[in-house]
Amino acid sequence: MTTPQPILRVEGIHKTLGDQLVLNDVSLTVNRGEVKILIGPSGSGKSTLLQCLNFLHHPDQGRIWLDGREFKATSRRELCAFRQQVGMIFQDFNLFDHLTALGNVQIALIKVKGMAKAKATHRAKEELARVGLADKMDLYPAQLSGGQKQRVSMARALAMDPKVLLLDEPTSALDPELIGEVLAVIRFLASAGMTMIMATHQIAFSATMAHEFLFMEKGRIVERGSPVHLLAPGATSRTMAFCAKINELSGDLGMAERRCASSSSALADKPQGGHGTT
Amino acid sequence: MNDYWHFFLNDVFPALNQGLWISIAVIVPSALLGLALGVLVGSLRVYAPAPVRLLNEVYVSLFRGTPLVVQLFFWYFALPHLQIGDLRIVLSPMSAAILGFTLCSGAYHSEYIRGALLSIRHGQIKAAQALGMSKTQTVLWVVLPQAMRRALPGCGNEIIYLIKYSSLASIITLNELTGIGRTIAKQTWRNIEVFVALGLYYLLLVTLATLLLQYIERRLALPGFSHARR
DSSP states (O other): OOSOOEEEEEEEEEEEETTEEEEEEEEEEEETTOEEEEEOOTTSSHHHHHHHHTTSSOOSEEEEEETTEEEOOOSHHHHHHHHHTEEEEOTTOOOOTTSOHHHHHHHHHHHTSOOOHHHHHHHHHHHHHHTTOGGGTTOOGGGSOHHHHHHHHHHHHHTTOOSEEEEESTTTTSOHHHHHHHHHHHHHHHHTTOOEEEEOSOHHHHHTTOSEEEEEETTEEEEEEOHHHHTSTTOOOHHHHHHHHHHHHTTOTTHHHHHHHHHHHTTTTSOTTOOOOO | OHHHHHHIIIIIHHHHHHHHHHHHHHHHHHHHHHHHHHHHHHHHHHHSOHHHHHHHHHHHHHHHHSOHHHHHHIIIIIGGGOEETTEEOOOOHHHHHHHHHHHHHHHHHHHHHHHHHHTSOHHHHHHHHHTTOOHHHHIIIIIHHHHHHHHHHHHHHHHHHHHHHGGGGGGGTOOSHHHHHHHHHHHHOOHHHHHHHHHHHHHHHHHHHHHHHHHHHHHHOOTTOOSSOO
8 A cells, every 4th residue: 555545534523512512623534444543531522523424413514525525415315325335333233123133234235235135145144254243143132242243233334345434432332351352353354454443442452453543632633643653652642641541440550551551562563554463 | 591592693693793794894994004004103203304293293182182983973974064176075984984993093003103113222223324224214124113013012902992992983874893783782672682792792803803913922022122021
């Protein structure tokens, strides 16, 4: 990948919810194959930003380009076409409760893409196998664990062949022992060159594959840079301070800085701009 | 004793059986059309733009707020007097009954459907939209299949109720079960026997409907949707 190819670019996004300015002049660009990580305290606007990127929230102001074309939400048809190209993973999975794992992956292929049922079934099975759930496709959401549900929701999004995948704290609703299986899928996607923007608190994990960290606070991106840079030993970045605080809260008092530092030193041999998985 | 049997076998049963078919001919279309109308109205009351929603609210308050007898009288006796241009609608007792029951039960069904629609987690609607589904597709393929399962016990209740209020059709001269029962009773003066038999006919209908509804509920049951055990 020699010249960066912008897939999704937003400029000057503003969003007010109620009487609160949730997003204040946010701009970012994601190039093909890049992984961008949104971090920051809760209420900083990460989730709203992601939902603005596929118009689940309509931004009050700002411009959005997808794959070089500016998108204006003028008609519903265009809006639906746009959303098909921007996959979304939610914190609480949001699987369709009345459909099996297979049905969940299949339904948009059939109803939105107009795919024939046999073809959609084939594709859905492929996607489920890719996230390691080939043997679970006839189970309903109520019969799946949290980690399995999240993997189904990833298969569902990926089946639509999105140009970019938005992940809104994909592991935050999971029990600790289930986080790993979801992270493994995300890591696999990153290594396969999937373009992703992910809001997460899994800083050590995301540092191993992120091209850029975007630190949000009060509706703004207040800091951005490569994890190597922001989490370098002795760095005084906001990201570092936040990371230390998270680790502190999870009980590693004193260990915090070393933790952050070690996760970033693991990156030392990671080629910039590539998407290896260390 | 022999006299009783004679009376039932020769007078009561044959006449009531005839009425039974007419009752069924009123109940089945009213139940199906009423449910369809209820689903439509219930969905519009939740998802349609404000003016359409208001229109549906007016419909529901009108048909829930007036006695069914008055509604039937209106369709059968009053409607023929309304003339718009050259158009004058005169309904047969059967059509007037089906129309009245459909509109009335549709209003009640819509309330059960509305409640069920509101109980579906909003996240699923977001997920459907994120996949590129239109609003109509989302309601049709994601929300309604779940809402219908939740509304089924309530809607079933309304259908059971419809079976019994179908007896009101007799007062707009339809010779269904109750109408025929009243005629035999008047002719023979054997009120006890006739009305007990009539009651049993309705009990039979309701029991059959209950079994059918239970069967449907079981067929549609999915993991995570059980109402009984939780």
